[in-house]
């Protein structure tokens with residue numbers, strides 16, 4: 610039996626508040642043998658659910674345990690043997706831990722609290738030992754420094770701008786900040802201002818070097834760079850589109866190349882959707898291409914694309930996510946599976962990736978969290 614481990618962060622009204630480690634065992638065939646519609650229905654109970662579990666194979670190795678007890682953990686960042694955690698604790702806090710992955714044990718290093726509101730995304734810039742905490746609610750990027758003494762707030766950048774969608778775009782909303790593939794610039798995604806700002810950042814200085822304006826009302830939420838580093842892919846929370854951008858890594862400039870719907874053909878005008886996570890494979894599929902995956906909250910599905918040359922993107926598949934509002938998902942380290950967590954149902958659903966990168970449901974597990982915000986795979 611092959612085992613996969615993931616860390617899950619999110620909110621719950623139940624007693625086991627905190628970050629959990631989930632172990633999933635895969636025995637033989639990864640995907641379901643029969644019609645999976647019923648099995649993925651989270652409302653199944655009692656005998657029906659047992660029958661469904663039987664169909665999906667042995668679950669003896671599927672288990673979840675509390676890794677860290679903490680108030681409303683949200684996004685996390687894992688880098689080598691360090692785990693960084695966002696929490697609503699202490700009016701918005703960032704916590705740093707040494708992480709023994711083998712033993713699944715955390716040792717507290719340091720924390721910074723009283724940020725005003727809990728940030729929604731966290732990224733660790735290993736080269737500069739800086740943490741980027743994106744604060745959606747305050748429209749601000751907080752930059753924290755980690756040194757021998759611990760964590761401290763180095764600098765805050767107040768974002769600017771607004772957009773046509775109210776209330777989401779009444780002001781700036783900082784949803785993500787990541788380094789570019791060359792580890793040179795920091796790209797800051799501003800959902801409220803329909804903007805991606807490129808900064809050159811070090812300990813005490815943040816210089817804005819470029820700014821990309823998306824189409825009005827896109828509400829960019831998350832972005833990811835493709836494996837060739839030349840193109841970035843942007844997920845629009847508010848208009849359910851995926852935008853392909855060419856990246857000039859010398860100047861930090863983004864340029865529009867392509868746009869596709871995050872919804873399947875015929876459903877593009879579906880209005881009850883919020884785009885959420887966007888991830889890209891690092892290993893080529895059997896056709897020699899990379900795959901891009903996005904999650905749709907409301908449409909409750911994942912869309913799968915194949916990435917072509919020169920910023921090409923081809924829709925491959927749309928599949929039900931097996932729960933309500935898939936907020937985050939993660940590829941397993943070997944990229945054979947994708948684990949999806951939901952915002953408004955307890956379903957954690959494992960999908961097997963087929964040769965072309967398309968997905969087939971593998972199994973459903975009960976989450977101990979009511980609202981999963983972040984999923985990180987463990988090697």
Ligand SMILES: O=C1O[C@H](COP(=O)(O)O)[C@@H](O)[C@H](O)[C@H]1O
Nearest residue numbers: 683727728729745746830846883
């Ligand atoms: O994706 C989203 O994120 C923001 C921030 O998350 P939060 O859990 O810190 O509130 C959220 O408010 C927004 O509605 C959602 O679409």
